[in-house]
Amino acid sequence: MTADLMDPNDWADVTNQIDGEFGDGTTKALLGGQAPIIIQRGESNTIYLIPMDWIGRIEEYEGYNIRSMGVQMGDLSKGRFRFSLQILPALAKITDRVLVVSQKGAETFTYGRSIIKESVVRLGSAMKKGQRVLVLNERLECLGLAALSIDGDRLGRLAKEKLVAKNLVDIGAYVRGA
Amino acid sequence: MSKKHLRQRAKEIAGEYGYLSYMIERYLSLWGEDDTLRFIEACVRPIRTAIRVNTLKTTIGSLVSRLESKNVTLERIPWLEEGFWADFGTGSPGALFEHMLGYYYVQGVPSMTASSVLDPQEGEVVVDMAAAPGGKTTHIAQLMNNSGTVIAIDSDRKRIASLESNIQRCGVANSLVVRGDSRKLSHMGSTPDRIMLDAPCSGEGLIPLEPSRKTSRSMADVRFCATKEDELLEAAVNALAQGGTMVYSTCSIAPEENEYVVDGVLQRHPEMRVVEIPLEFGSPGYVEPYGVGLDSSLSMARRFLPHLHGTEGFFICKLMKEEESA
Numbered sequence: 001m002t003a004d005l006m007d008p009n010d011w012a013d014v015t016n017q018i019d020g021e022f023g024d025g026t027t028k029a030l031l032g033g034q035a036p037i038i039i040q041r042g043e044s045n046t047i048y049l050i051p052m053d054w055i056g057r058i059e060e061y062e063g064y065n066i067r068s069m070g071v072q073m074g075d076l077s078k079g080r081f082r083f084s085l086q087i088l089p090a091l092a093k094i095t096d097r098v099l100v101v102s103q104k105g106a107e108t109f110t111y112g113r114s115i116i117k118e119s120v121v122r123l124g125s126a127m128k129k130g131q132r133v134l135v136l137n138e139r140l141e142c143l144g145l146a147a148l149s150i151d152g153d154r155l156g157r158l159a160k161e162k163l164v165a166k167n168l169v170d171i172g173a174y175v176r177g178a
Numbered sequence: 179m180s181k182k183h184l185r186q187r188a189k190e191i192a193g194e195y196g197y198l199s200y201m202i203e204r205y206l207s208l209w210g211e212d213d214t215l216r217f218i219e220a221c222v223r224p225i226r227t228a229i230r231v232n233t234l235k236t237t238i239g240s241l242v243s244r245l246e247s248k249n250v251t252l253e254r255i256p257w258l259e260e261g262f263w264a265d266f267g268t269g270s271p272g273a274l275f276e277h278m279l280g281y282y283y284v285q286g287v288p289s290m291t292a293s294s295v296l297d298p299q300e301g302e303v304v305v306d307m308a309a310a311p312g313g314k315t316t317h318i319a320q321l322m323n324n325s326g327t328v329i330a331i332d333s334d335r336k337r338i339a340s341l342e343s344n345i346q347r348c349g350v351a352n353s354l355v356v357r358g359d360s361r362k363l364s365h366m367g368s369t370p371d372r373i374m375l376d377a378p379c380s381g382e383g384l385i386p387l388e389p390s391r392k393t394s395r396s397m398a399d400v401r402f403c404a405t406k407e408d409e410l411l412e413a414a415v416n417a418l419a420q421g422g423t424m425v426y427s428t429c430s431i432a433p434e435e436n437e438y439v440v441d442g443v444l445q446r447h448p449e450m451r452v453v454e455i456p457l458e459f460g461s462p463g464y465v466e467p468y469g470v471g472l473d474s475s476l477s478m479a480r481r482f483l484p485h486l487h488g489t490e491g492f493f494i495c496k497l498m499k500e501e502e503s504a
Contacts, residue, residue, distance in 0.1 A: 054327070054354075057367070057368070059367075060366060060367025060368055061329075061366055062366070062367070063358060063362050064331070064357065064362075065358055066355075066356050067342065067355040068353070068354070069353075069354045070351055070352070070353075070354075072342075084346065085347075086345075086346035086349070089349070106275070110278060141279055174278055174280075174346070175273065175277070175278055
């Protein structure tokens with residue numbers, strides 16, 4: 001496994017995907033003063049954000065297999081970017097694309113389950129079906145990422161047991177070993 | 179007690195409590211019969227669960243208040259600012275939201291003590307030579323406030339997966355995880371300011387947690403581990419920056435894996451010296467185990483022992499590499 005600076009074209013694709021869903025400037029804000037690098041893992045590439053002064057040191061670790069550096073941002077596989085759990089708390093600070101859930105909803109979500117209407121405390125009405133949203137508890141702590149199954153403005157018309165968002169990744173994975 | 183009498187008594191005690199005889203023989207030589215029996219008794223008592231507050235993600239006050247509201251009983255560990263003994267009642271320490279959110283790490287008291295003894299500073303380059311599953315790596319990153327670099331090395335692919343998971347959960351941003359043989363550390367371009375070597379060992383200190391350890395390792399295993407520990411420590415000493423500091427620790431109580439190994443390095447490397455640990459815990463390292471005279475500075479190392487400190491057995495030694503005079 002080797003670490004390389006990210007190809008600018010691939011980075012542009014990632015930027016388009018993130019900004020398209022979470023708003024213009026989101027990727028730049030996540031990046032801060034860091035540099036994106038790629039570590040290949042089989043079919044997929046994992047993107048990490050590292051301090052700029054680490055760039056010149058990538059080659060120092062000869063004889064060792066570099067597994068990770070800095071903050072894991074996500075995976076890029078066949079052109080599709082997926083966020084890692086580690087970057088989500090930072091994303092939660094800079095986006096309003098969030099779904100706030102009740103205590104009970106938070107518990108079921110972190111068991112890997114999806115979110116139903118009765119668990120929803122807050123969801124913006126402008127959000128659209130298929131959009132990815134951060135799932136927060138009532139303390140506004142980030143629990144993971146979900147894909148909306150409905151448009152936000154339809155929430156009020158749903159029955160309480162109806163699906164609102166599908167679980168994509170949640171912090172329960174840390175203890176489930178997923 | 180004559181050697182013959184000691185062997186006979188060791189055999190009797192070993193038979194009664196389910197230990198291998200060679201172990202009891204060594205304990206009798208080190209501690210005498212009363213303390214050996216106290217040790218055996220302590221090893222059947224459960225070790226208290228402990229947690230370390232992860233100040234990269236929360237504050238001590240905030241977490242204490244949240245856990246106490248969930249009926250977790252906390253008691254501060256006197257020499258560790260962020261360490262607490264924690265009674266979760268019938269609950270699992272890993273099942274709470276606060277754990278998943280990375281607000282705390284369930285960690286043995288000796289392990290969190292080892293990182294505190296290393297005392298890493300912001301902006302430094304620190305190497306953790308046997309890093310998985312990440313308790314010390316994440317603690318070191320926390321003490322450095324996510325600045326500088328923590329190079330975490332391990333050779334085991336599966337254990338590295340746990341290390342990476344813990345790094346992410348705890349919000350560590352200054353780590354670099356590499357897989358490989360730590361004995362080749364000096365081939366790496368970096369010259370670490372500090373090194374943590376919590377060496378893979380025979381685990382003789384873990385009997386309270388793993389009763390099978392009473393019979394699972396022979397004296398040959400202890401010697402094998404000691405050889406490997408010696409190689410790792412040699413590599414650490416060679417890679418460490420001049421003026422740099424390191425911690426050598428194991429979860430073994432065997433002098434053969436601890437004081438003997440450090441004594442060997444002190445003999446081969448006059449530039450290395452044992453330094454005082456400015457935290458109050460444990461008891462002094464041995465300077466004459468089994469009647470073998472070792473470097474007297476080893477009394478500045480510290481031991482945790484189940485019958486004296488209520489923890490798993492552990493050894494911690496802080497060393498410094500002198501700067502070459504011009």
